[in-house]
Amino acid sequence: MSDHxxxxxxxxxxxxxxxNGRWAKQRGLPRTMGHRKGVExxxxxxxxxxxxxxxxxxxxxxxxxxWRRPESEITDLMGLLRTFIRRDLADLHRENVxxxxxxxxxNLRGDLLPLLLEAEETTRANTALTLVIAFNYGSxxxxxxxxxxxxxxxxxxxxxxxxxxxxxxxxxLDTAGIPDPDLxxxxxxxxxxxxxxxxxAAYSELMFVPEYWPDFNxxxxxxxxxxxxxxxxxxxxxxxxxxxxx
Ligand code: IPE
Ligand code: IPE
Ligand code: MG
Numbered sequence: 001m002s003d004h005x006x007x008x009x010x011x012x013x014x015x016x017x018x019x020n021g022r023w024a025k026q027r028g029l030p031r032t033m034g035h036r037k038g039v040e041x042x043x044x045x046x047x048x049x050x051x052x053x054x055x056x057x058x059x060x061x062x063x064x065x066x067w068r069r070p071e072s073e074i075t076d077l078m079g080l081l082r083t084f085i086r087r088d089l090a091d092l093h094r095e096n097v098x099x100x101x102x103x104x105x106x107n108l109r110g111d112l113l114p115l116l117l118e119a120e121e122t123t124r125a126n127t128a129l130t131l132v133i134a135f136n137y138g139s140x141x142x143x144x145x146x147x148x149x150x151x152x153x154x155x156x157x158x159x160x161x162x163x164x165x166x167x168x169x170x171x172x173l174d175t176a177g178i179p180d181p182d183l184x185x186x187x188x189x190x191x192x193x194x195x196x197x198x199x200x201a202a203y204s205e206l207m208f209v210p211e212y213w214p215d216f217n218x219x220x221x222x223x224x225x226x227x228x229x230x231x232x233x234x235x236x237x238x239x240x241x242x243x244x245x246x
Pocket of ligand 3: 018
């Protein structure tokens, strides 16, 4: 029984951190206060994921569609990521956390790109949790960039059109080398993926929780992991319990 429980720990959990603005509004605060409080949840959940022996944690921090927000909020969100890396990189490195960034690296402001590259480089050899930060990330944008690279490879004679398969696509996604998410959690009660990991989510378990991201904490995270453990993943096949009990 305990073995069964252990095998039910997801290898990769991805989170759509939503509801910062509503959390702030509920308190009569500016939206930026919600984002600021959200960073505290990030710290808690990164530690909790490590403690739960999860190998990959992906956090959706800024989508390719979030450019539609007011200039001041965009500046705020970029600033928060900058502050997070500056303040937390040393701690994360000490905790053996490896950082990976996914998303389009064009259009990032000022010193943000070099800072992200530095975070990846510094932690490259770490072996505990891999923290994947999805920043300026959009799934359709990612897949379109893959298509462009495939087309270029074919045009240059490096591959034939008939060699294009799921593996060739996986190898060119921003998430190359990262296993598909086993569990995707979205906070704030919205029930949609909002252009997050569409290809990679083919067989992910989806979980929608009502709490706003700044209210999300370790306990709620462990509750979600417990619920995940009770799910029956079939991947198009038959239930394990059916096969075992037949
Ligand atoms: C999530 O909170 C953070 C980002 C999208 C960057 P929101 O800012 O989307 O908060 P709501 O959904 O407006 O409450
Ligand atoms: C998804 O949240 C993006 C992030 C959490 C970074 P949004 O708040 O941008 O999604 P929609 O607009 O409600 O679908
Ligand atoms: Mg939102």
